[in-house]
Amino acid sequence: MASKLLPPSAASKYPGSSSPTATSSSNRPGSLPHDLAIEARQLYQFETVLSEHEAAWRDRYSFLLSRGYKLRYRYEPGWSPSWVNIDIDPAYCDDAIDTVLPMVLDATRLSDGAIVCIKRIDPKQITDEVKIAKYLASLELSRDPKNHCVAIWDHFKDPILPKVEFIVMPPLRRYADPEFGAVGEVVDFVTQLIEGMEFMHKHLVAHGDLTTQNIMMDASPILPSGWHFVAHNCTLDGVTPISPLARIDYPVRYIIIDFDCSVRLSPGQPHLITNFGGRDGDPPEYKSRDPYDPFKIDVFTLGNVFFKDFYKIYEGLDFLAGLIDIMKAPNFRQRPDAETAMKYWLNVRSRIDVGRARWRLQKRNETLGERVVYGAVAFAREGVHRMKHMLSGEVRSDSKACTMWSN
Missing domain, CATH: 3.30.200.20 (Phosphorylase Kinase; domain 1)
Structure with a gap:
């Protein structure tokens, strides 16, 4: 993969990309002195065989x-392999990137x-x-x-x-890559995911594995030039580092994938089954041999995503506490269905001050030094954001946040 590079002292001196049809390393980005090229080829020997x-x-x-x-x-x-007979760092060759x-x-x-x-x-x-x-x-x-x-x-x-x-x-791209940066981004994520769950359940499909691994995003709004499918921290060339935009300004769409654990019920079919579910082993009903509601499994596992990926990690998300509590109710019969969870959440969301949308997400384990640095960066970014809106003639700096809130 592209992350398997030469030692930094060597590789960092030779930025660039490669072409599989090239026959000479002269004047090519990623060119290496012959002795370093030999070392690189030895490091990449395991990549020469599929x-x-x-x-x-x-x-x-x-x-x-x-x-x-x-x-x-x-x-x-x-x-x-394009690098075997030329003095090129294999890390700059697209065909050194596997799966x-x-x-x-x-x-x-x-x-x-x-x-x-x-x-x-x-x-x-x-x-x-x-x-x-x-x-x-x-x-x-x-x-x-x-x-x-x-x-x-x-x-x-x-x-x-x-x-x-x-x-x-x-x-698609993992939904938390890059990391969330503002409170409003979390609010938008929660809204979209409950909405997506409600849609599936309306059409009698229980996902069964509605966990972090199966939630992705269409990242094109924040990475308009694209990204490499495997070397995901690089642009399409597999070498140049990406520079993502902030999703608070360029909202993304979250996508649910992988239906290998899913079940589709028939109209009128009882919502009680057994042997259903995926990676998340936390739902209490798994510990019983009694039949359980597959749709309520989705509610629990999605609530677990909100809890583990956001509430436990970031400060200032207390508005999620009540939602998480009802979605993770131990007795699935007391757990809300997707429609009720959405109504509850929309009521909570309506009471969140839109002005909080652009507040920086602060991790619970940040050191004082990190908070000072990240806070300064966020303050500077917000200043640039407001200046752009002033120059463009826009009155409200939180217009995108208002849109995210009202969807």
């Missing part, structure tokens, strides 16, 4: 190309050059993941602004293994 799961992608390169999707050069049949998850890879859509995410679904047991994902992404449901489920742009069967399927989705 892993087993990477080989599975290579074996489908031509098939995916026929479907209109081109994988990165690394997965092209007959690939030869993060074995079942997910990026590709370029030939029709328009857009970057897409392709997921290879090889279930160890029969699930309705593809059916449910396609249902929630259907044309009729996709028109609903409350639908925060991931879009499915394409779907097809594997040409080699009949049980394997592929779905093509937009490239």
Whole structure:
């Protein structure tokens, strides 16, 4: 991966990017003295051979190309590492970047050059993941602004293994990368996620694993130039560090992914089942052998996200306490459904002063020195923000926050 660099004393002197077709290192960004280049090639020897799961992608390169999707050069049949015979730091070569998850890879859509995410679904047991994902992404449901489920742009069967399927989705980013910076961003996140849960439940789908790992974001508003799918701290070239905008000024949309633990009930079907759920082992009903409500599992696990990812970490989010308490009620029969949770939250949100939207999120474990530094940076950023609005003729500096609050 791109993070596996030479020692800083060497690599930091040679910024740049690479092209797989280059044959000479002269005048190329990332060029190295010959002795350092030899050292770099030794460090990257393990990257010259594809892993087993990477080989599975290579074996489908031509098939995916026929479907209109081109994988990165690394997965092209007959690939030869671009750095083996030239004096280039492999960290600056895109084909030195492998994968993060074995079942997910990026590709370029030939029709328009857009970057897409392709997921290879090889279930160890029969699930309705593809059916449910396609249902929630259907044309009729996709028109609903409350639908925060991931879009499915394409779907097809594997040409080699009949049980394997592929779905093509937009490239998304972990929802907390970069970290949240303002109170208003948390308020917007909570609103969108309860809204997305309410939408799924309205259509009788219980997610089952509504946890941190399955909440992503469309980061294009804060990273308009894009980001590398694997080297996520870099731009599309895999080398240049990203410079994200503040989401309080450029609100993002949060997306729910992965429906391998999900269940879709029929109208009128009792909301009591067993053997349902994902990563979060905290719901108390798991400790009982009695049937439980899958929709109430979602309510609990999402409440746990609010608690673990925000309330425990940041100060000044006391307005979340009551919401978390009811969403994590030990007795699922006393736990609110998604619609009731949303009504409760909207009532709480209406009482939060919009002026707090731009308040800096302060971590509970910050040292005094960190608070001084981060506070100064936030103050300077706010000053720049207000100056821009003054120069542009806008009267309200919290206009974006008002929009986030009223959605």
